[in-house]
Ligand SMILES: Nc1nc(=O)c2c([nH]1)NC[C@@H]1CN(c3ccc(C(=O)N[C@@H](CCC(=O)O)C(=O)O)cc3)C=[N+]21
C-alpha cells in the first residue's frame with residue numbers, strides 16, 4: 001500500500017514568509033512604513049518563552065519591528081490592561097498578541113476585548129469572531145487560517161467535501177469550522193461528548209484534529225485517502241527521559257491510510273507563525289488604507 005503524502009508546513013510557511021518579506025520591503029521603500037508586532041508574555045512558562053522567542057525571530061526576519069513585553073507572573077490585571085491601552089494608541093504597533101494562557105488572576109476574555117480589533121492579529125476579539133462568522137473584513141485566527149492554506153494548496157477547491165473538525169475551542173475548532181463553511185465544505189464539529197467519534201471521523205474527506213490529546217485519533221478511524229490536518233502539539237516523555245512533540249493523530253497508523261497528512265512538528269505549527277506575520281501585514285495595510293497583493 002502507498003503511504004500518505006506528507007504535507008510540508010516548514011516549506012510552505014517559508015514561501016509565505018518570503019512573500020511577506022517582499023511586501024514589507026516594498027512598504028518600507030515606497031511608503032516609509034514598517035509593520036510592527038507587539039507580543040506580551042505574562043510569566044515565565046518555558047514553552048511560552050520558546051514560542052515568543054520564535055515569533056520575535058521570524059518577525060525581525062521578514063523586516064518587521066518586534067516589540068516584546070515580558071511581565072512578571074503576578075502582574076495585576078489592570079496593569080496588563082494599561083499596557084494594552086498604550087499599545088492600542090501606539091502608531092508603531094500594528095498588531096498585538098497577548099500570549100495565552102494567562103495567569104489565573106487575569107481574565108483572558110477581558111484582555112482580549114481590550115485589544116483594538118484592528119490590531120487583534122490573533123483574531124480572538126468578538127468583533128473579528130463576528131466578522132468571520134458573518135462575512136466581514138476580519139483578522140482570522142492564525143492556526144485555522146494556516147491549516148486552510150495547507151488544505152487549499154494540497155486539494156485545490158474544497159467545495160462539497162465532508163470536513164470533520166474534532167475540537168470546539170475558540171482558538172482553533174470554531175474558527176476552523178467557519179473557514180471550512182466559507183469554502184463550501186459540509187462541516188461537522190465533533191468534541192469530547194460526541195457519540196461514536198470513530199464513525200463520525202470515518203465520513204470525512206478532511207479531518208482537522210484539534211483536541212490536545214496525544215495520538216487520540218487512530219488510523220482505523222480514517223477514510224482511506226482522506227486529508228488529515230493535525231493541529232495538536234503535545235510534548236510527551238520518551239523512555240530515556242528526553243521528550244518529543246507529537247500530534248493528536250497516531251501518525252504511524254494514519255500515514256498508512258490517509259492520502260495526505262501534516263506531521264508534528266513541521267506541519268501546522270510553522271504555518272501559525274507565518275499567518276501571524278501575514279495578519280500583522282494585513283492589519284498594518286488596513287490601518288494605513290493601503291491595498292495589498294492578493295497572492296498573500
Ligand atoms: N495569543 C496566542 N496566540 C497564539 O498563536 C498562541 C498562544 N497564544 N499560545 C500558545 C500557542 C501555541 N502556538 C504555536 C505556534 C507555533 C508553533 C510552532 O512553530 N511549532 C513548531 C515546533 C516547535 C517546537 O519544536 O517546540 C512545529 O510544529 O513544527 C507551535 C505552537 C501559538 N500559540
Ligand SMILES: [Mg+2]
Nearest residue numbers: 167168169191
Ligand atoms: Mg475541545
